[in-house]
Amino acid sequence: MMSAAFKEVCIIDDDPIYQFGMKILMSEVDFSEQILIYQDGQEAIDGLLQKLGRGEALPPVIFLDLNMPIKDGWDFLDDFVQIPHNNREKVTIYVISSSINPADRERARQYEVVGNYIVKPISSENLKEIIAAHG
Amino acid sequence: MVVTQELLKRTPLPIAVLDANLRFLACSDFWKQHVPDTDSLLGKPFKETMPELPEELYLDFHYCLEGVEHRTDTLRFVDSRGHAFWYEWKVNSWLGDAGEVNGLIVILEDRTAQKRNEELLERAQEVARIGGWEVDLIKGTMYWSRITKEIHEVPEDFEPNLETGINFYKEGESRDTITRLVGTAMEKGQGWDTELQIITATGKELWVRAKGEAELLDGKCVRLTGTFQDIDKRKKAELEFNALSHRLQMATQTSGIGIWEHNLSTEEVIWDANMYAIYGIRREDFASAREAWDAVAFLEDKDPTVNKVRQAMERGEDVSTMFRAQRPDGDIRWIKAFATTVKDTYGKPVKMLGVNWDITELRNTQLQLQQSEASLKGAFENSRVGMALVGMDGRFMDANPSLCDSLGYSREGLLAKTFQEITHPEDLDADLEMLGEVMEGKRETYQIEKRYIHRNGNIVYVYLTVTGVKDIHGKLSHFISQIVDITSRTEAENRLKHLLDLTGKQNESLVNFAHIVSHNLRSHATNLSMLTQLLINDKIEEGQKEYALNMLHKAADGLHETIEHLNEVVQVKVIRNENLKALNLSKIVEKVLVDLNTQIRQSQTTLQMEIPAGLKVRGVSAYAESILLNLISNALKYRHPDKANRIEIRAVDTGETVTVTIADNGLGIDMARHQRKLFGMYKTFHNNKDAKGIGLFITKNQIESMGGKIHVTSMVNEGSTFTVEFLKSK
Incomplete structure (x- = not known):
């Protein structure tokens, strides 16, 4: 059996259906050994900072939803870019949203850390492309 | 003795001879000044037949009867009825052969009339401030009467001479004149009568009338006599009057005021030169002022004017009138006349004194003013812009129909208000502040947008222009307000704004709607799509299938709920008032x-x-x-x-x-x-x-x-x- 493409990736989304689907798709393309799931932006930032605190590396790929309670995707991005650069230089964030609003896509592009904006539903093809990009 | 008796009778003196018992023995015809019928006196006692006489006379009678030879006296006597008399008498005793006193010879003269004249003369001199003087050129002395000394303000013991006398005259014209006149008088015996100024001993300047006469003896002047009168008051009044009338003359001449006089008894009319000038005619072209009047009076105005003046004359009233006159060159002038009736001491009108002046320019200006006022008034009344005259206290002094219409008041109703009362409270301070700046002279005018309260309580939006108006002295007297009612415009603006708000809100709803569609609706749809895709492609392990179906159900529910929300959002819209x-x-x-x-x-x-x-x-x-x-x-x-x-x-x-x-x-x-x-x-x-x-x-x-x-x-x-x-x- 081939080893997974990534050791660890992160999903930030409050939608259990999406989480369920993503897990199935990821295992299908053997995307990652481990999947970190946060329900909203706040939980994600807290979790990632704790990780850094323990001296662990950040996951190289983060799938970020925009519409979440408490701290939405935008707020997460604003907080995330505050993390010292050397800790997040190998991180690529993929914004995964059901919004087809071009304004959202344009806004996401403003963040250097954002690798792509993917409109839901995400497919196994999308995941394969990401693996290829990180190859 | 008959001869003696006859002689006595004809003596030109009031003389009487009395016996030792004071009975009349004889008297002259001149005694008649005391008692008319002198014949009846003979043998009668003196005291009983004579009028009341001074006691002193009887005392002198007594002395002479006692042996004193002669008594004489002059004195003023007031009788028991209060009449004053002057008597002068001489009493002599006449002795008999043995040297005994046989009787008295009495000369009694009534000097009352003569004395009265002297007294009057003296009084008159005093009142008229006339003093006398005399120069004796032979002795080289000079005499001044008491009043002369008073006029010169010198003490009573002052001793003048010709030189000191002349030196009292004011240096210059007065002294030169008197020196010349005295010289001429001494040389030629010519008198003088002149009015000159002296400087009195106390330094006062005084106008005097100096009169002098020379007395010549063998062609040589021996004496100068004259009078000296204080005429300061009269002279000054006269000089003042001269100056005044001169000024008046100048004033009337330059102002072009003509003066005329109409004598009522002779019907003679006199015009001064200005009158002719007013009518543009020459005095020499007319035989009389009347003729000149006939020539210049405007036909239509002539009779009414003449009648009006005559009526005033007859009633003894003043009259003021206006008429037209036509000059020879055809120019028609408006003349204003004012005349007053002069009455004699009995109150009977004797003449009319009047002044005329040309008011054509004034009248033209007035007419122009009236016309411009009329056109202004017309503009005021008919303007669609609201206009008002506002007093310093904010009270409306006048308001035009347009303003009344805007504010819902009658003109009277508005004039009972101040602008403060009908201004929207929130706009009052800004208005008052600007008005204050006009009052302080910081600005002459201002424009503001403000709100009034209509009589019905509605708000009236206006664009207000206020201008301060100054009176003739440059003091602020009132304000002119021009008020453009922009309520309909403002209301339209507000409607537009409201519409804009509404559109904005609707747009916002639309954005939300789009958001729901693009995000929430899609999110459920994509979930459904993802799940079904996984199920169709059989990617879900058997153990997870139930979970997946559960998810599918949840996604469908979510979709349904979102559509409900969508419905709610669409329903919320702006509700009409x-x-x-x-x-x-x-x-x-x-x-x-x-x-x-x-x-x-x-x-x-x-x-x-x-x-x-x-x-x-x-x-x-x-x-x-x-x-x-x-x-x-x-x-x-x-x-x-x-x-x-x-x-x-x-x-x-x-x-x-x-x-x-x-x-x-x-x-x-x-x-x-x-x-x-x-x-x-x-x-x-x-x-x-x-x-x-x-x-x-x-x-x-x-x-x-x-x-x-x-x-x-x-x-x-x-x-x-x-x-x-x-x-x-x-």
Whole structure:
């Protein structure tokens, strides 16, 4: 059996259906050994900072939803870019949203850390492309 | 003795001879001045037959009878009836052969008339301030009478001579003149009569009339006599009068005022030179002023003018009139005349004295003024711009129909008001401030946009221009206000603004709608699509299939719910003013609290309420209920886990609106983070399982649709206070 493409990736989304689907798709393309799931932006930032605190590396790929309670995707991005650069230089964030609003896509592009904006539903093809990009 | 008797009788003196018993022996015809019938006196006693005489005379009789040879006296005597007499007498005793006193010879003269003249003369001199003087050129002495000395203000013992006398004359013309006149008089015997100035001993300047005469003997002047009169008062008055009449003459000449006189008894009319000048004619071209008048008087005005003046003359009144005159060159002039009747001492009119002057220019100016006033008045009355004259106290002095129309007042009604009374209270200060600057002279005019209150209570929007008007002395006297009613324009603007608001809100709804469609609707749809895709492609392991189906069901439910929300959002729209109803606030709150009864009890919440009874808001009852239900249930839902939950509901009447506050001591919201999107759709700020992010969004929309506002203050762990402004129902 081939080893997974990534050791660890992160999903930030409050939608259990999406989480369920993503897990199935990821295992299908053997995307990652481990999947970190946060329900909203706040939980994600807290979790990632704790990780850094323990001296662990950040996951190289983060799938970020925009519409979440408490701290939405935008707020997460604003907080995330505050993390010292050397800790997040190998991180690529993929914004995964059901919004087809071009304004959202344009806004996401403003963040250097954002690798792509993917409109839901995400497919196994999308995941394969990401693996290829990180190859 | 007969001869002697006859001689005595004819003696030209009032003489009488008495015996030792004072009986008349004889008297001269001149005695008649005392008693007319002298013959009847003979043999009669003196005292009984003579009129009342001074006691001194009888005393002298007595002395002479005693042996004194001669007594004489002159004295003033006032008789018992108060009449004054002057008597002069000489009494001699006549002796008999033996040297005994046989009787008396009496000369008694009544000097009353003569003395009176002397007295009068002296009095007259005193009153007229006339003194006398005399120079004896042979002796080289000079005599001044008492009054002369008084006029010169020298002491009574002053001894003048010709030189000192002349030196009293004022240096220059007066002294030169008197020196010349005295010289001529001494040389040629010519008298003088002149008016000159002297400087008195005390330094006063005085006008005097000096008269002198020379007395020549053998061609040589031996004496100068004369009078000296103080004429200072008269002279000064005369000089003043001369100056005055000169000035008057100059004034009338330069001002072109003609003076005329109409003698009533002779019917003679006299004109001065100005009169001819006024009419542009020459005096020498006419035989009389009357003829000149006939030539220049304007035909239509002639008889009325003449009649008016004659009527005034006959009644002895003053008259003022105006008439036209035609000059020889055809130019018609307007003449103003003023005349007064002069009466004699019996009050009978004797002449009319009048002045005429040309008022053509003045009248033309007046006519122009009248015309321009008339056209101004016309503009004032007919202008579509409101105009008013406003007094310094703000009172309307005049207002045109356009302004009355704008403000809903009659002219009288408006004139009873001040602009302060009908100005919108919020605009008054700005207006007064500008007006103050005009009053202080900082500016002459200003323009502002302001509001008046129409008589019916409505607001009138105007564009006001105020200009200060100064009186002839340059002092501010009143203001001219021009008022352009822009109410319809402002109302249109407001409608437009309202429309813009509405469009904005509708646009906002549309954005929300788009958001729901693009995000929420899609999110459920994509979930459905993803799940079905996984199921169709058989990617789901057997053990997870049930879970997947469950998810599918959830996604379908979510889709349904979102479509419901969509429906709600679409339904919230701006409600027209007339569809808002009066709602009793406390009743609505009560109803909401009944609905929430269970939650309140379960959460052990303390409720504090302050809502004035009968306070009414304008709105739609379903919205008002929904708003309050949402806010109160939020306060219940987001309570603090460590604190006893407390909610305060208050309503305050703020005049135009009613402010309802719902304050809790719950979790609070991080305002720094969430303020911007607090009322946005699908925004939740707590990890609450019931939070859907739709409540506040709907609430805000409902509030705004009723013309209200909502805002919030909050602190994390302290609590939140939502403030809702409803329109007040009056």
